[in-house]
Amino acid sequence: MAFALPPYHPPDFTASRLAQAPVARFVAVERDGVAPAEYHATSVFPEYLQLAPGDWRLLKESRMDCVVRLGAAEDLEVVEFRRLCRGDRVALGRREDGGDGILVHTSGFRAAARRAEKFAFRTLTTRETSFSYDYDELYALLGHERHQGFVLWVLGPALAFDRDARAAFVRLVRAGFVHGVLAGNALPTHDLEAALHGTALGQEIYRKRPVAEGHYKHLDTLNSLRALGSVEAAVARGLVCEGIVHALVQNHIPYVFAGSIRDDGPLPGVIADACAAQDAMRALARRATTVICLATQLHTIATGNLTPSYQVLADGRVRPVYFYSVDMSEFAAQKLINRGSLTTRAILTNAQDFVVTLERGLTTS
Structure with missing residues (x-):
């Protein structure tokens, strides 16, 4: 079986919903190790933050259940809560569709859609599944x-x-x-x-x-x-x-x-x-x-x-x-x-x- 990495499909940032999205907000940490209210928590999926109109940045080296810190050079870093220091600027926003300037992109490696039957056996992975x-x-x-x-x-x-x-x-x-x-x-x-x-x-x-x-x-x-x-x-x-x-x-x-x-x-x-x-x-x-x-x-x-x-x-x-x-x-x-x-x-x-x-x-x- 030949192997090839699947292509990555980035979001269409020209779509009206994203073209009109606000710039992501960042608020300074007031206490070491404590994120500000309404912080944005990261997921396993590719995530983009809009730092200026049209300037969407993909998070690198991400991980689940962390926050996004904005560096002095406007670089984005995914860090654990315990690494936060007073004065750090942390991204805010719970809407993940661009509404807070943050987009969680779940379909970057989309596969061809399969026709789903309304009723079917063996739809979950079990010990009886073929491997x-x-x-x-x-x-x-x-x-x-x-x-x-x-x-x-x-x-x-x-x-x-x-x-x-x-x-x-x-x-x-x-x-x-x-x-x-x-x-x-x-x-x-x-x-x-x-x-x-x-x-x-x-x-x-x-x-x-x-x-x-x-x-x-x-x-x-x-x-x-x-x-x-x-x-x-x-x-x-x-x-x-x-x-x-x-x-x-x-x-x-x-x-x-x-x-x-x-x-x-x-x-x-x-x-x-x-x-x-x-x-x-x-x-x-x-x-x-x-x-x-x-x-x-x-x-x-x-x-x-x-x-x-x-x-x-x-x-x-x-x-x-x-x-x-x-x-x-x-x-x-x-x-x-x-x-x-x-x-x-x-x-x-x-x-x-x-x-x-x-x-x-x-x-x-």
């Missing part, structure tokens, strides 16, 4: 993104619990299909446990047999890594010789491991400060052109909130950001859509099977 075409689309998409995009993976620990899935993901890293990784403490911990002990939470990653003192294995792993100070040191000294983390370090793939209140250890390098972790995750999300989330509901939702549905390229072209959520649970996939990430594509399957199938298709296609 063969989705895989073929992914093979074509990742073939393009490998050299012309930035593929960001969001990984849950299930990936580290299976021998074949770990090996398949390592091959994806080495083949250039992985440009960044986001995860929690569990994924690297259990991947490193597998590298050191052949287990994940005390169970063999191939035969699934529990081992003696298995409940100590991930704690021993954490303790060993904490003694060395970093996963990079463990790789450099030859303590860790295989696995996902090893492949990331060896191939210089940027990663962010964001901690939570339930973490053991945590592993060295895991960011325990929630705001610092969000900043680090957003730095990679800003670069993403395709995001693939595997069996991690909370990190998937977090990444969905950080990632817009579009990216403005260096040459000014606007392209879509593709976002996939892979999970066995229909609830988990729908939850992200219900949180506002309306462009998410769901593939309902075991994350381990998904990675093995994807890698096999990419290397044989």
Whole structure:
């Protein structure tokens, strides 16, 4: 299947509704971290603000649930509320049709309209949905993104619990299909446990047999890594010789491991400060052109909130950001859509099977 980026269709600013639209209003912040009343909150879609009659500016590096700050050079910056300082000028307006000088453009990558039946079966994505075409689309998409995009993976620990899935993901890293990784403490911990002990939470990653003192294995792993100070040191000294983390370090793939209140250890390098972790995750999300989330509901939702549905390229072209959520649970996939990430594509399957199938298709296609 051949892949081509869909064309972007900007709004028609000569249409009477937009030609007569007012200039966007900005009001100064009076208190650090507090937006003025009637602030405009951003979405995942392309948004334009009119700074002068006929001067509509597209927001760059946007994200959901933030505000728009006007810089001294009349540049527009999408920032979190916590970054606001007294005196910052913030865009106002709740009307998104141009009525407040703000336009949320939801049809920039419009597809051909399909004829809808008044009554039809299987209109929602479920475990019974056919996903063969989705895989073929992914093979074509990742073939393009490998050299012309930035593929960001969001990984849950299930990936580290299976021998074949770990090996398949390592091959994806080495083949250039992985440009960044986001995860929690569990994924690297259990991947490193597998590298050191052949287990994940005390169970063999191939035969699934529990081992003696298995409940100590991930704690021993954490303790060993904490003694060395970093996963990079463990790789450099030859303590860790295989696995996902090893492949990331060896191939210089940027990663962010964001901690939570339930973490053991945590592993060295895991960011325990929630705001610092969000900043680090957003730095990679800003670069993403395709995001693939595997069996991690909370990190998937977090990444969905950080990632817009579009990216403005260096040459000014606007392209879509593709976002996939892979999970066995229909609830988990729908939850992200219900949180506002309306462009998410769901593939309902075991994350381990998904990675093995994807890698096999990419290397044989």
